[in-house]
Amino acid sequence: MINDWLLFLISIMLLCGVLMVVGTHITSVLKLLVAQNTLLAVYLLTKAIYVPNAALFVSVAITVIVKVIILPLLLWKLARFLHLSGRVEPIVNKPTLLLLTTALVFFALILSRNMLTFLPHTSAAGFSLALANAFVAMLLVIVRRKAVTQVIGLLVLENSIFILAAALSTGFPWLIELGMSFDVLVGFMIFTLFLMRIQREYGSLQIHNFEKLKERV
Amino acid sequence: MISDNTISILLFVLQGLLVIAIAPLLSGWLKIVTCRCQNRSAASLFQPYFAFCKLLIKTPVMAENASWLFRFAPYFYAACLAVLAFVVPFFLYYGVLSPLFDVIVVAGIFALARISMALAAMDVGTAFGSLGARRELFIACLVEPVLLLVLLNLGLITKGLTLEHIGFVLIHKGILYPGLAFSLSAFVLVLLAENGRFPFDNPATHLELTMIHEAMILEYSGRYLALIEWGNSLKLTLFLLLFVNLFFPCGLAVQLSWGALLTGLITTLVKLFVLLTLLAIAESLQAKVRLFRIPEYLGLALFLALMGILLTQLMVTQVTGVPI
């Protein structure tokens, strides 16, 4: 029963990832990111409750503080400061986007099936869904036109790797967990610094003004 | 038989001096025959000697900027040819110096003489000198290989490279090699080109368009001109002697007896005069060829010389049969 609940949580996270890829408004993408963070926190909480172990509680605490409280706060202030609004047009049109995501999920499933031949089927399923989430996050970074969505893509990639670790094992030792989340936080600070510079420099967050460094003969 | 060594050496030296002495005589005879062919009355046989003495006593006039090379070159030119005079066979089948200087050195001395004249011609700095030098060297660069190949072909046939050895073998063996015919015809072309005879250069003209040999010695006068004229005629004699005594060696004195010497002398003189008349007649029949058509003739000469060598190679390996 617990495994089905955990599996359900991971699949909801995958759903959020896919929605982000096909999402249109930037604010909706931000909301989905926050949703994914909370789902991760809930997942860790259920795991901590059913398999009582001190390290897990510490990592749940870290994730809740960093991912559920600080990050959304920063995201909200950033969105207001950069007065993000308007549509987010992906590079390729929607049908091909969906095709790509299905292909990626399909590949992730085959990959984890081949890799984890020695594990029972159920726990392997969680791993494959988390892997699919990671590939979808990579697609999110590639496909989008706005710089913000690339940042969000990276954050989703971090989330999927955390969920992957949590799915199969007892997760990282808490110190490593702390280091990783500290890195994500500092990374996010650098992102905001650069986003503000881009905003001041170009007045818009479009990617196409990043094509000056081309090499001609 | 003259057994005494000192007299035999004296005889060899005499042979060299005789070659030098008769040079103007031969060119005089050549002029007489050419005039006769063009039914003009000719000067006397000894006209070149008189001209030599006349030039000798005139004070030479030289250009202001002529350097020491201009004055030294005629002497060097004459000295080289004089040395060669002692190598070439006249009535004996070899000259006094021929055992020491083999065929390659002979060709080298000819080249030395030619280059000294070319440099002297360019020294004065007028257009004529360098014009003559350029044309002379243009012909020489195509003639020297032919000369060398012909002489080397003779060396191949007789398996020895000194003129004395070649003469000795040709006199005794006397077999007519096919390669010799090709070399002979190549040598004729070399003789004409090298001495500036008719199809290549008109020796008597002073026309800028055609003169090659005259242009080089235009600036010379007095004793220098005398030396160069004598040198030119000596060069012609050397080539004629090489032609006559190497390709038709019959009658040359082999052992040192008065009879043999006398016959050798007479036969060589007769051969020379016959050859000169033929040359004069050929010259009056031909017209001078344009400068840029000369490479065709000399290319033909090179081809003939090469064919001569190839044939001798063929003959030598075939005759001996068993490759060593």
Add this chain to the structure above:
Amino acid sequence: MNLIGLILLPGVLSLLILPCITNRTWAGYISSAVCTLCFVLSIFLAYRVYNSGQPIFFFHQWFLCDKLAVFFILLNSFIGMTTSFYAISYLNNENKLHLHPLVYRFYHTGYQLFLLGMLGVLLSNNIGMMWVAIELATIASVALVGLYHTSEALEAAWKYLILCGVGIGLALLGTVILYIGASTQGLGEHGLLWTQLVSEAPHIPAKLLAVSFVFLFVGYGTKVGFVPLHNWLPDAHAEGPAPVSALLSGLLLNAALFAILRFKWMLSNTSLHTLPSVLLLIFGFIGVLFAALSLFRQRQLKRLFAYSSIEHMSLISIAFGLGTPLALFAALLHMSMHSLSKTAAFFSCGNVMQRAGTQTLSKLRDLSGQMPVSAALLLISTFAILGLPPSGLFISELLLILAAFKANIGLTILLLLGLGLAFLAILLKMQPLFWSKSAHVSIMPLKNRHHAYWPAALHLVIVIIAGVFVPFYLLSPIVNYIAGVLS
């Protein structure tokens, strides 16, 4: 608090002090002092590790320092020291308006964070901590690359951030998969320790190991600059300030390759031991040929050296791919000589660009006439990188050719083609700079030149000494150690 802890201490302390110092020259001198202290400590560490022969551990086995790591640490801390001195005079000469105020304010903090990250990577036994250290170093260097206020610098920094962000994300994925593999063997907490993994690796299922190595290879490969993943490198080097691009090509590439080597040795006694060498060889040869060809079309000074870094890193990865003791010796010698001469090249490029104001090759003319000293330094470092005799790179290239020659003849022909093309390209581009006539670029004098010349000169002297007297005694113990670990 053994030696490893001692060596990390100055970096951590400086991170606390430096942000609150506002006077720039003071901050510069403090960071240089910290780097020199760190270098001195690394000499002691090296002395100890060489003598004791046993690797040292710290903080319940999370930090490990064996002979190979100590060689890298020595190299990194030395270059870090000289770059910090050079940075003092470089920033002093820079026209302050061009610099982004916030980044300039925290330049030295970012610099120390970067060095600490490097040290963390080299010392880490715990692969999770290695990832954290690399992430830290990347973030610090991204901030430094964005020092200038120009839009190109911003674009280069952004690309560097995104590409390396995704790359390192993949590396984290690989680490996690490896960690899962270890946990299947019941290692639990210790699953992350490299020493444990080396002993446990034969038992971990082969497929899992292979997939994790691929993720790690692609992740850290973007940092090393293997060809299809190298696109951030030329932009970051060309737009970043000279000391930062010197650090990037001198230290960061080596550290990333060090990480990959750690995982290669982990797989050494499993059934997959050929996979890492094959990958290193393939990407090495693609890298050498691609970099050699693209060197022909470079029009900027530092971008030319960036592509030459890609070429040299591919050469080193070929050497590591070959794996024979001779190839290892060539790789270590090549890596150290390349770092020293490339950093010297970037220092002299920095001087030349500050004085000439431009870095396009067609405008730089008659350098030896106008700035004799920096032109001489640039000349010697260029010819050191080209691998001409007095430089150590000449010997390492010969050894590399010999190693490839002994492996198989096909590799040697490809290698010679790459080396020949690269030589011709760099020579073609660098040749007109020194003794040409028309110089229509106005040359400004350097304001502060105490630290502008001696770092590059020191590096080149070491390279030439190593070129003439090949440092056997320094490198052969490491080669024997690695051979020991492998067999």
Add this chain to the structure above:
Amino acid sequence: MALLKIVVLAWLGLGCVSIILPARRLLLQSSRYGSMLAALAVFCLAAFYHGSSTWLFDTSFFPYKLGFAIQFDPLSRFFVFLLSLSVLAVSVFGQSYFNHFTLRQQKLIQTVSCFFILAMLLVLTAGNTFTFLFAWELMTFSSYLLIAFNATDKSARQAGFLYLGIAHLGFLSIVISFFLLGNMPISAVSANFIFVLMFIGFGAKAGLFPLHVWLPGVYPIAPSPICALMSGVILKTAIYGMIRFSFYWLLPYQQAWWGYSLITIGLCSMLIGVIHAALQTDMKRLLAYSSMENLGFIVVSLGFAIVFYQYHQYALSDAALLIVLLHSLSHSLFKSLLFLSTGSILHATGERNLGKLGGLIQKMPWVSGCALIGCLAMAGLPLFSGFISEWLYLRIFFSQGMSSHFDFAIFSSVIVAVSVLVFALAGFVIVKFFGIAFLGRPRESHLVHAGPASWFERLSLVWLALWSVFIGLWPMPFISLLQKILHGISNQFALPWPHLFTLSLSQSAANHDGFVPVLLLMSLLAGLLLIFILIKKYSAPSLQRNSAWGCGFNVITLRMQESSEGFSQPFKLIFSKLIQTRLALPKATDVNPHYAAQVTERIWPLFYTPLTQGVWRIVALTKWIQQGKIAVYLTYMAFTLFILLVGVLWL
């Protein structure tokens, strides 16, 4: 051996000291004196060293052979002797020649030339592979620096680039041949590979036919003493390398086709070298092409040595090797002499184009005298050193042993014909060089105040001229020295003709095969003396000076003389197929009509331009990968990841 170490350390010390010394006139002068003394030391080392140590070269490269080892055997001694002659002359010449460079340039020249000479010395006396490769590349690098520092315009830079590029590619092939030699058991097949690679590497450095494009471009730029050293000695180190490989290491694996390939390449270089030498107007380019011709001749005789060795004609092979060594020595002498004389012309008049010189024989008597000796030696005329090797070359064709192999006999006849044509053309080249540069009247007005060369320059020129004449007249000591070397190679080597250049009346006249240059000189002098006395006695005493004949016009302008292009115009016509001329004909409407004919090589459009265009087309492909969009870069990363994953999982 100790003396050799001292000399090597002396040059090394000199190089390091001159790095540190500040660029002051006095210090530079003293360091030049130092290099002169060191050159003297090298000369004494080579001349008076009698220890015949055996030849021990360690060909393995790793692991512990990375130290410097030097050794000294008769062949190295001969080449070091060759080096010392040119280095002594150049360092004496450099005392006064380098004063007109700026102080900083002088310092650069002094430092780099010390390392350059050190590198050459090390190449010739290398004891193991590492020293040879290190010194070889250091020689190329230092000579490149000496060229590049005054290569200011674009074409000069391109020549410098070609030089270092081709030399480095040659170096890479030499490295592989050394590794094939040292680190693998040699089999017949690998010996062929070693030979081919070695021939490419040393051929590139010797400027042989397909890889000679750098030769004419480099010499006009380099300062003349450096040109003298480069053409005199660097080309000979390539020959040294070829001899080491083909006669010392690969002797048991030698094959006949090696000789034939050497002969064909050498012949092509001879022909192309002499044709282009005849058509050049720049003094140094003319001498560069004639170096190519002489190198071709040396390589042809090396090829013959190998072929004869394979046909067991050891005597002839010995004679052919004798030509290789003797012609290397005489070529390095007369070529250094001619380059130094162009240097003093440049120093005096500042002109390098033949068309702008003339009448220097009055202004610079010493230089023109020595240049005349050098030219006559280059043309291979009897009294000078060039003739000895030419004479030997023609002799080996016409000795008895030759006729056994019919196919070789035919092949050699054609070779003889071509090489004799080339020797004749060399005569034309020297008349053009000496005639237009020294004789006639000065073509440019500013030539009037061209002063004579300084004492140092005269001393070095006379030193080289004396050596050329000495070898030309009395080659016996050199022949015996070379014979000792050849015995070192294999004991079957013996001269085919016992008393080659000595006068021995004992034997019968029939097979006396020697040629005694001294006798020729004595007979010439006797002839000169006799003629001079006879003419002097009967001819008019005085001599009148007047203006030259001008066809009746009294004004003869200086431009009426022959220009250098005009002088070689007939040959341009004949050899138009082998060269490529680019004419710039003036149009009728030109304000100042200007006629320019530029003679370039045919190899450029045939081989080099398509090659470079191909490379640039591939380079244009790599431009496509760096497009600037982040999305594209990420797709590259994603693709590599997926390909690797698929590869790992399913292969």
